[in-house]
Amino acid sequence: KAVVSTQSTGYVHSKMLITDDEYIIVGSANINQRSMSGRRDTEMAVGCYQPNFLCIDGELPQGDVAAFRKSLWVEHMGEMCEEFENPGSIDCMRKVNELAASNWEKYVADEFEEPLQGHLLPYPIQIEQDGTVNALEGFESFPDTSASVLGCKSSVLVEKLTT
Numbered sequence: 001k002a003v004v005s006t007q008s009t010g011y012v013h014s015k016m017l018i019t020d021d022e023y024i025i026v027g028s029a030n031i032n033q034r035s036m037s038g039r040r041d042t043e044m045a046v047g048c049y050q051p052n053f054l055c056i057d058g059e060l061p062q063g064d065v066a067a068f069r070k071s072l073w074v075e076h077m078g079e080m081c082e083e084f085e086n087p088g089s090i091d092c093m094r095k096v097n098e099l100a101a102s103n104w105e106k107y108v109a110d111e112f113e114e115p116l117q118g119h120l121l122p123y124p125i126q127i128e129q130d131g132t133v134n135a136l137e138g139f140e141s142f143p144d145t146s147a148s149v150l151g152c153k154s155s156v157l158v159e160k161l162t163t
Contacts, residue, residue, distance in 0.1 A: 020055045021066035021087070024048050060086060078118030096120070108143050124149050 027045025029035040053063025083095040100122040135149040
């Protein structure tokens, strides 16, 4: 029974990057001194590519990395559209933004009418022409919490730790 009382829960906070449907890296490290020095946090990552499925002459590869990316997009966006075949295209960006905007309208609606399509929501900010970032009008806090959308600088932690 002593083993049970000394166990603690471990939390994994991971990130993933898929590049050009040919390379994927999944791991826990951030790109900062704390994660990369090897002296503070315990981090791990795995990177994968398929040399027979590379981006050549602008044609995206169709290997397992591409298939994995597409399966993630189906999970998060609720469908696989033709526009998602080329994730770097303007048409793809427009489709993703359209889906996110539709989900946002459903999410903040006063009455439930239909479920969200997938899990994708936009971050509720507006970026002005001059680069100024503001919360969407009426959404200074997230709709389901009192947490500020924009956050603020810490009065306790030094800036180097929070920026």
